[in-house]
Amino acid sequence: MKRRKPEQTATSFFRRNLRNRETGAQRIFCRKTAAFLTGGLLVCLCLSACGPVKEKTQKTEKKEVEIPITFTVNPTTGKKNQQELVEAFNQKYKGSYQVKVDWIMETEDEYRQNLKRMNVTDQLPAVITDLRMLPSFYHMMITEGRIEDLSDEIRTDEEWSSSIEEVVLQGCTEPDGGIYLSPISTAAFSCSGIFWNQELFAQAGIDHFPTTWEEFWECCDKLQAHGITPLALHTEGTGWSPMLFATAQLASTPEGLAFMETLYPESYNNAQGRQLAETLQKLFSYAGKEALHSDFDVAYNDFFSGKAAMVANGYWMIDQIPAEWKDKVRFSAFPGNTLVSSPETFGWSVVSGYSEEIKKGAVEFLKFRTLRNKQEKERLFSSQGSTGKAAQQDYIQAYQNVSGLVPNYQVKWNSILQEETIGKYLPKLAEGEITSQDFVEASDESIDRFRQEW
Known part of the structure; x- marks a missing residue:
């Protein structure tokens, strides 16, 4: 027998071994592939038996x-x-x-x-x-x-x-x-002034709103002389409407304005405090009995039922003017051409x-x-309120021509005075049960309590 060369024998062995490995790998691959396909088929069969599968949404909807x-x-x-x-x-x-x-x-x-x-x-x-x-x-x-x-x-x-x-x-x-x-x-839009009924003014022979406080009191006398209640007021809460009148009148002097600009006054037992109390008492002499022990809603109803000729409030009340009143209700700054305003409120x-x-x-x-x-x-000021109510046009004119702004007492005075003292003592002051000095002393008591509690 003819012998093979060593290098030929090694080469042949290597090739045979390689073919054997390839064949084995192919067999393993085939077995794995068959197993995979068989498993996949079973999964498909199971899924088919269970019904259609819903595809999961990838995006999660953002919640408001x-x-x-x-x-x-x-x-x-x-x-x-x-x-x-x-x-x-x-x-x-x-x-x-x-x-x-x-x-x-x-x-x-x-x-x-x-x-x-x-x-x-x-x-x-x-x-x-x-x-x-x-x-x-x-x-x-x-x-x-x-x-x-x-x-x-x-x-x-x-x-x-x-x-x-x-x-x-x-x-x-x-x-x-x-x-x-x-x-x-x-x-x-943060300012307050006086809303007034021009029909009632005309009945009393008044053709314009008073520009000074002297004219204001004369106006109240004329209205009252013609059987018309001049002012729609109230005593509950913080005494909002009467306090607007009284603080605006107080601020008509430099000393009064300085008092109104003081945060947490140390005392009301001074000329300014007594003037405030006297003005409040005078104001209620021009209001109806329903003003006592009532809140602003009563004052609002008195004004818009024609029972009273004036009410003090802010710009926001323009939206609350009934449609049938839009031409008879007017707005003016307080006498002395001032408005009460504190936009921080x-x-x-x-x-x-x-x-x-x-x-x-x-x-x-x-x-x-x-x-x-x-x-x-x-939008409003560019149109000058031409499409709005008469009071709105008046308000724009008043704001553009106002001489000064008076701070709102509600951001300056202690909470006990506002929330307790006014509601308790203002009706008594209005009815004459206490004097203006009594009211001032009660106001000072609120300062003492406030310091103790805070």
Whole structure:
């Protein structure tokens, strides 16, 4: 037998070995493939038996963030306050944010008192309004870290900060630079003056609104002489309408204005305090008996039923003028050409106890409110209220030509005086049960109690 060369034998062995390995690998691959296909077939059969499989959605739908807030329903008119603002925001931010409103049938004073209860029970909504109307409670909320400092959000947002009038921003800024009240854009809608019935004025032979306080008292005498109740007043709550008259009259002198600009006066037992009490007593001599032990809703009804010729209130009442009264109700600044205004009272706060996403949505809502307020002013003032009510046109003229703005007493005086003393002693002062000096001394007692409690 012919022998093979060694190198040939090795080569042949290598080739045979390679073929054997390939054949083995192919067999293993085939077995695995068969097993895989068999398993896949079983899975398909099982799935077929169970019915069609729904394909999983890759994208997770983003849930709207709800921003809880409480607004009042006007007890007199039944109108939901801020309804248009809420609807406009919810429409614009649909899919991202929604303001969830708890509408309550309460007066503004009742709502403010309930803020304190909700704070104690930790039931405050994410956004709270009217906080600056309760000065001591407002500062307590800051001290305890219950409301957010919005200064960074406002100052770093050019669109937001540039839409706020400087006087408004200053009013909402604390001495340390913090901003806990999201401002409205303009002071134009924050002012109060006198609404008057020109038909009743005409019946008394009065053809224009008085421009001085001397003329004002003469006007009241003429109306009364013709059997017309001059003033629609009330004594409950913080005595809003009569206090507007009295504080505006007090601020007609430099000394009185300086007193009105003082935060937490140290005493009312001075010339200014006595003048205030005497003016309040005089005002009620021109009001009906129904003004005693009643709230502003009674004063509102007295005016719009034609029982009284004048009522003091702010711009917001223009929207509450009944359609049939739109041509007979006029608006004027207080005698001396002043308006009462503190735009910070319209600042809203964000409560700290909520999640970051809710607080972020609340801030977006407040910015939306500021920008909307700016647009409202531009639209209204460019048209001069030509399509609105007579009182609206009067208001625009009064605001543009006013000589000065008087601070709102509700942001200057202690809460005990406002919430307890006025309601208790104003009816007694009006009925002559106590003197103006008694009223002043009761006001000073409120200062002592306030210092002890706070």
